[in-house]
Amino acid sequence: MQTQFxxxxxxxxxxxxxxxxxxxxxxxQQAGAPFTIxxxxxxxxxxxxxxxxxxxxxxxxxxxxxxxxxxxxxxGLRKFCRGEIHxxxxxxxxxxxxMATCAAAGIQYVEIPVAFDGVTVxxxxxxxxxxxxxxxxxxxWSTGSRVNNFSAVGGPNLAMQLYxxxxxxxxxxxxTEAVNGTARSSRTDYTPSEDDNVLVQGVxxxxxxxxxxxxxxxxENQSRLHAVAIDNGNGPVTPSQATVRNGSYxxxxxxxxxxxxxxxxxxxxxxxxxxxxxxxAATVSERVGYVALPAAAYTAYLQRAQQRRIGTAFGGRxxxxxxxxxxVARRLVQTPVND
Amino acid sequence: xxxxxxxxxxxxxxxxPGLGTRKFKDAAFVIWGIIATxxxxxxxxxxxSELIHDGGHRLSAAFFWSFPSSEAADAGILSAWVxxxxxxxxxxxxxxxxxxxxxxxxxxxAHKNPVTSAIEIAVNNLAGVxxxxxxxxxxxxxxxxLGNPNRWFAFLPEGFREAAADMFGQSILTAGITLSLLxxxxxxxxTREAVRSVPQEMRQGALAVGATKWQTTQHHVLPYALxxxxxxxxxxxxxxxxxxAPLIMIGGLTFVAFLPITRPGDAAxxxxxxxxxxxxxVTPDATESxxxxxxxxxxxxxxxxxxxxxxxxxxxxxxxxVQSVATWGDAVASWSPTHWLGSEFTVMPIQMFNxxxxxxxxxxxxAAAAGLVLLGITLLMNGTAIFLRYRLRRSIKW
Numbered sequence: 001m002q003t004q005f006x007x008x009x010x011x012x013x014x015x016x017x018x019x020x021x022x023x024x025x026x027x028x029q030q031a032g033a034p035f036t037i038x039x040x041x042x043x044x045x046x047x048x049x050x051x052x053x054x055x056x057x058x059x060x061x062x063x064x065x066x067x068x069x070x071x072x073x074x075x076g077l078r079k080f081c082r083g084e085i086h087x088x089x090x091x092x093x094x095x096x097x098x099m100a101t102c103a104a105a106g107i108q109y110v111e112i113p114v115a116f117d118g119v120t121v122x123x124x125x126x127x128x129x130x131x132x133x134x135x136x137x138x139x140x141w142s143t144g145s146r147v148n149n150f151s152a153v154g155g156p157n158l159a160m161q162l163y164x165x166x167x168x169x170x171x172x173x174x175x176t177e178a179v180n181g182t183a184r185s186s187r188t189d190y191t192p193s194e195d196d197n198v199l200v201q202g203v204x205x206x207x208x209x210x211x212x213x214x215x216x217x218x219x220e221n222q223s224r225l226h227a228v229a230i231d232n233g234n235g236p237v238t239p240s241q242a243t244v245r246n247g248s249y250x251x252x253x254x255x256x257x258x259x260x261x262x263x264x265x266x267x268x269x270x271x272x273x274x275x276x277x278x279x280x281a282a283t284v285s286e287r288v289g290y291v292a293l294p295a296a297a298y299t300a301y302l303q304r305a306q307q308r309r310i311g312t313a314f315g316g317r318x319x320x321x322x323x324x325x326x327x328v329a330r331r332l333v334q335t336p337v338n339d
Numbered sequence: 340x341x342x343x344x345x346x347x348x349x350x351x352x353x354x355x356p357g358l359g360t361r362k363f364k365d366a367a368f369v370i371w372g373i374i375a376t377x378x379x380x381x382x383x384x385x386x387x388s389e390l391i392h393d394g395g396h397r398l399s400a401a402f403f404w405s406f407p408s409s410e411a412a413d414a415g416i417l418s419a420w421v422x423x424x425x426x427x428x429x430x431x432x433x434x435x436x437x438x439x440x441x442x443x444x445x446x447x448x449a450h451k452n453p454v455t456s457a458i459e460i461a462v463n464n465l466a467g468v469x470x471x472x473x474x475x476x477x478x479x480x481x482x483x484x485l486g487n488p489n490r491w492f493a494f495l496p497e498g499f500r501e502a503a504a505d506m507f508g509q510s511i512l513t514a515g516i517t518l519s520l521l522x523x524x525x526x527x528x529x530t531r532e533a534v535r536s537v538p539q540e541m542r543q544g545a546l547a548v549g550a551t552k553w554q555t556t557q558h559h560v561l562p563y564a565l566x567x568x569x570x571x572x573x574x575x576x577x578x579x580x581x582x583x584a585p586l587i588m589i590g591g592l593t594f595v596a597f598l599p600i601t602r603p604g605d606a607a608x609x610x611x612x613x614x615x616x617x618x619x620x621v622t623p624d625a626t627e628s629x630x631x632x633x634x635x636x637x638x639x640x641x642x643x644x645x646x647x648x649x650x651x652x653x654x655x656x657x658x659x660x661v662q663s664v665a666t667w668g669d670a671v672a673s674w675s676p677t678h679w680l681g682s683e684f685t686v687m688p689i690q691m692f693n694x695x696x697x698x699x700x701x702x703x704x705x706a707a708a709a710g711l712v713l714l715g716i717t718l719l720m721n722g723t724a725i726f727l728r729y730r731l732r733r734s735i736k737w
Binding site (some may be wrong): 035036038040043046047049050051053054057061062063065066067068069070071079082084194195196197200216217219220221266267268269272284287288289 | 406407408409482483486508509587590591592593594595596597605606608610614615619638640641642660662683693695696697698699700703
């Protein structure tokens, strides 16, 4: 009886020790683990950050780890302003509310535009519609729009099947602001999907299909889609690397950003990574389907990172129709600018 | 007389009342069953053949042993499957003991009263709670509360707070605990069913010869209930393996090109002195005498490299990184849970989810290939469950 009791007791002790081994906070366990730079945010910026992180880790032979997540621009900036991550990917400039949150938490940021994205409006290749004015786009997509046939906007007599990104996406926010004038105001009777491939399939398989998404998705599916030229008052412009870069594809080309924690940027590891990011942003963004900024812009941003110049050039507002030369020259602010 | 008998026999053999209907019902049931089976199996066959058609040709050794990449041709699932295994191991570590003990307690020990009934209802309801809600809870408790000890637990000693910050947050430990809470109801319910199916006479026999309740449970009830318990555990773990939503919530990452554990031959790094959360030295001017084990390279805090000779002792400034090649010893040591529980991670379903949302068609192919691997792992686990159940059942002698 006695021995059995002790046997049971020792069994319990052993299992308790096992649990303790797992649950006990290990004091010095991080000694050998390399530092990890944490990036999170926009799924639009993700492919660039991923490719840069990959190249950087190869270059440093894994001495500095980089982990990249894609929880969306807003979620990324929320984590950033809580100090949970070092770098936030964002497909839009930081909002005034987010500037306030960051300021309240004492988090300063260095804003670095890394590339351009052109929001592309596509239709089925069988659709003879070749161009739309911004006003016509607004007619189609504005809140409560009743346009359900391409004949209303100068196209063939063909019923429309509309597809678009979900309301959590930065692309949705940008498109609605650029076209309808107010971010997030849009007609709602279309098929939304966070997965751009669903939108591609929808338009490719539907003669009356129409959708908008990032340039990369159009370029990968050129044989199955037709990009609509956009007329912003200066004649129709077809989206392409060239027209997005020179700013003529307006108002649907937008810069995309990384926001770097200014305190983290003091550290050699983060500084080295951000410089590597800026130096490689041009080649990488073109490889994954985006449009590089002009070389002069990268030179300016490299300096900004080295000098850790904090603040945003957008004052908490959207970046509609901003030319990059203009953006580079703007004054950086840390409090929202009101008109 | 004889004629009447013949008539009756004929009536019985030729006109049994309702035989036609009953035969029809029998045949109808068989057909219905076959159709149902075809629908079930057909879906599975369609799914698997679609995956094989799309991604089968992408399966190769390199696919298993490469990190994800922005080039589909180079991309692999190494960090994803290692992450999945570590997360699942953590899940099992928490869910199995807690689930089985709770199940046994509720079935064998708890008195039937309103409190027990309430617990019972709660457990059953918990099994139906959408997984995203577990993710929401985990973000609140493990990521933002326990992961920010400096904000919430400033009164605790600093070493303890540092350790908590290392372990919680967006870590394997957080993921494991979250998934174990998710599958706990499954394990508890399965355990209770299995324990309940053990005949009452077994318990009475043991109790009659003077065994305590725990001895009865340990020696008689548990061994006979084990096949059912194992089935429940494996079903729960299989569910956790395919779970994506709560892990994305707590910040399972998409691009992770490092492993939480070390392989022999990997580059191993040792940072000299105390470093802050960005990897910079806490006291930049301090140095430390370090004896270097093998020839290699030391990276100084300003990122210049310094070749070093094995066996020599060097004065290295804090923040320097000694780089060496990991030995088998390092690799074995890195399997200690304390080494990897606090690490960032990705898992197979998150990796697949990311790949399916890429514009390039090749990424859809490797997503399908990853799906095949995930399916293979699930099949393997279910196979193990069947095998274990068979072995355990065979060892039972009533």
